[in-house]
Amino acid sequence: MTLDLFDTEELSDNRQQQLAQDAVVLRAFATPYVAQLLPQLEAIQQASPFRHLVTPGGFRMSVAMTCCGALGWTSDRRGYRYSAIDPDSGRRWPAMPDVFLQLAQAAAAQAGFDGFLPDACLINRYQPGTRLSLHQDKDEQDYDAPIVSVSLGIPAMFLFGGHERSDKAARVPLFHGDVVVWGGVDRLRYHGVLPLKEAEHPLLGGQRINLTFRKAA
Ligand code: MD3
Ligand code: FE
Numbered sequence: 001m002t003l004d005l006f007d008t009e010e011l012s013d014n015r016q017q018q019l020a021q022d023a024v025v026l027r028a029f030a031t032p033y034v035a036q037l038l039p040q041l042e043a044i045q046q047a048s049p050f051r052h053l054v055t056p057g058g059f060r061m062s063v064a065m066t067c068c069g070a071l072g073w074t075s076d077r078r079g080y081r082y083s084a085i086d087p088d089s090g091r092r093w094p095a096m097p098d099v100f101l102q103l104a105q106a107a108a109a110q111a112g113f114d115g116f117l118p119d120a121c122l123i124n125r126y127q128p129g130t131r132l133s134l135h136q137d138k139d140e141q142d143y144d145a146p147i148v149s150v151s152l153g154i155p156a157m158f159l160f161g162g163h164e165r166s167d168k169a170a171r172v173p174l175f176h177g178d179v180v181v182w183g184g185v186d187r188l189r190y191h192g193v194l195p196l197k198e199a200e201h202p203l204l205g206g207q208r209i210n211l212t213f214r215k216a217a
Contacts (some may be wrong), residue, residue: 016110019160019172022146022184024111029179030150033103037152038203040097041123044068047094048086050125056080063132063193064125069096071120071216073139080139082120082216096121103179104148104213111181113146118213126156126208132193134161134169137214145215146183152176152211153204154196161190176201 017025030037050064053075067073071082072093086093100121108116124132137147151174158180161169167190174180182189193210200206 019170019180019182020186020189022112023160023180023182023186023189025172025174026107026110026179026181027175028177029107029110030103030152031177033099034152034177034203036099037097037103037150040099041209044094044097044123047091048072048089050123051088062130064127066123066125067121068094068100068123069118069120073120073122073214073216082139100211100213103150107148107150107179107181108146111146111183113181113183116146116148116213116215118145118148118215120214120216122212122214124210124212126193126196126210128196128198128206130193131195134159134165134190134192136188136190137212138188140214140216142215142217143187144183146181146187148213149180149182150211150213151178151180151208153201153208154199154206156196156208156210157194159190159192159194161192163189165190176204 015027048066050066052064053061055075056079074083074087084092104118105116155173155175158172158174159169160172161167
């Protein structure tokens with residue numbers, strides 16, 4: 001299968017790019033929320049600092065992660081799972097700030113997913129050279145709920161694949177404030193992020209932060 005964005009991209013609104021039937025990029029959708037998001041992000045990382053998880057296969061992930069919400073995603077030699085407790089702090093993950101939830105719900109609604117109620121927000125930190133190899137998000141109970149992704153900081157090249165790992169992936173640049181919503185028939189597509197290029201963002205410096213909101217339980 002090949003993906004040709006010229007065939008699928010809707011040009012009616014240059015802030016809203018349809019990647020596929022149930023996957024859309026909302027350009028700069030998060031911009032009005034950023035001033036309120038950043039102090040919350042700071043508080044979350046004080047309570048549950050970024051860490052490099054180890055995959056069940058024993059590889060240290062180059063992306064650093066933390067979480068907020070009732071459930072957080074974690075990984076170790078025993079497997080991948082959602083957990084109410086941060087294994088590093090031994091306490092519950094920080095609560096999901098209201099402004100996070102409001103952004104996620106507004107973006108989901110804009111993409112046609114009303115009533116999205118995420119219980120988990122994964123927070124990924126990318127530094128130059130960091131990548132995320134092609135994968136599917138399959139650890140959630142309910143594939144009917146969409147996933148909402150918020151990009152902050154320096155740009156990244158996102159890989160938007162198909163339903164088989166070998167399907168050719170389209171490259172989609174994501175910038176500070178961009179939101180991607182994907183659900184329905186596109187919920188289980190393979191996706192990833194190419195190694196981050198060096199750059200500097202006025203608010204976040206030389207890094208990219210990605211928030212992904214999920215309904216895990
Ligand atoms: C999936 N994060 O945390 S989210 C992850 O930018 C993860 O940090 C990436 O994959 C990141 O599991 C990507 C953005 C995204 C956008 C469109 C998709 C993921 C998608 C379309 C289909 C499937
Ligand atoms: Fe993912």
